[in-house]
Amino acid sequence: MILLDQVSKLYSGNARPALNSVSLEILKGEFVFLVGASGSGKSSFLRLVLKEENPSKGRIHVLGQDLGRLTSRKVPYFRRNLGVVFQDFRLLPQKTVFANVAFSLQVIGKSKGFIQEAVPDVLRMVGLAGKASRLPHELSGGEQQRVAIARAIVNRPAILLADEPTGNLDPSTSAGIMTLLERISTSGTTVIMATHDAGIVDQMQRRVIELVSGQVVRDEREGGYQTQGITLTKGFPE
Numbered sequence: 238m239i240l241l242d243q244v245s246k247l248y249s250g251n252a253r254p255a256l257n258s259v260s261l262e263i264l265k266g267e268f269v270f271l272v273g274a275s276g277s278g279k280s281s282f283l284r285l286v287l288k289e290e291n292p293s294k295g296r297i298h299v300l301g302q303d304l305g306r307l308t309s310r311k312v313p314y315f316r317r318n319l320g321v322v323f324q325d326f327r328l329l330p331q332k333t334v335f336a337n338v339a340f341s342l343q344v345i346g347k348s349k350g351f352i353q354e355a356v357p358d359v360l361r362m363v364g365l366a367g368k369a370s371r372l373p374h375e376l377s378g379g380e381q382q383r384v385a386i387a388r389a390i391v392n393r394p395a396i397l398l399a400d401e402p403t404g405n406l407d408p409s410t411s412a413g414i415m416t417l418l419e420r421i422s423t424s425g426t427t428v429i430m431a432t433h434d435a436g437i438v439d440q441m442q443r444r445v446i447e448l449v450s451g452q453v454v455r456d457e458r459e460g461g462y463q464t465q466g467i468t469l470t471k472g473f474p475e
């Protein structure tokens with residue numbers, strides 16, 4: 238489904254690569270947490286999978302396609318298979334909930350009839366059936382993130398990439414978002430989520446890929462936020 242072979246990414250002007258010789262495979266339907274300190278390369282990883290960036294070295298295959306061979310004309314079609322959710326929601330502020338979700342179908346040429354069915358369906362799935370005519374500023378943060386998730390999955394993507402989707406949410410709202418992402422993954426969508434939220438990762442016990450300075454230092458089938466055995470020093474020395 239997603240295959241990285243010795244992938245490095247060096248941004249111009251940087252001395253050190255953002256990703257350094259990363260090789261891994263992610264299978265259909267997997268739920269993967271991408272963890273690591275700020276600047277460890279998580280967002281770069283997601284951008285490479287989306288082909289928003291190209292690797293400096295190595296090869297990336299996504300859904301059977303060699304991204305290095307994908308012409309720029311074909312990139313928009315490739316991206317239809319991927320949904321993306323960000324920490325800051327990125328909703329269109331002047332458009333209603335319905336219109337925000339519908340917009341992502343309009344731009345790929347879906348018919349009015351399809352949109353009239355698909356949007357209410359997905360809003361029901363994310364628990365926003367009664368809020369279709371609200372504007373984003375009339376929603377809570379958790380509801381806004383649900384709209385963003387609805388928009389990302391309405392076209393039934395094979396892969397959902399989420400970059401710190403709970404970063405702006407309180408713990409109980411985050412838990413609701415995680416239940417939703419888990420449900421999406423159970424339906425067969427591969428979910429890759431970059432996060433700093435230790436509580437969520439520890440609780441879910443899913444695959445964890447940890448990056449340090451662009452290198453994979455841990456890839457556990459059912460892991461927590463931190464490598465087992467590392468104990469945190471609590472508080473500050475007197």
Ligand SMILES: Nc1ncnc2c1ncn2[C@@H]1O[C@H](COP(=O)(O)OP(=O)(O)OP(=O)(O)O)[C@@H](O)[C@H]1O
Nearest residue numbers: 248249251255273274275276277278279280281282
């Ligand atoms: N467009 C860019 N141009 C130059 N350097 C970049 C660019 N994007 C990221 N970097 C650098 O690459 C490294 C990895 O950044 P990246 O955003 O992938 O990390 P991250 O793990 O997602 O961090 P965070 O948790 O803070 O979002 C950092 O050193 C960053 O400064």
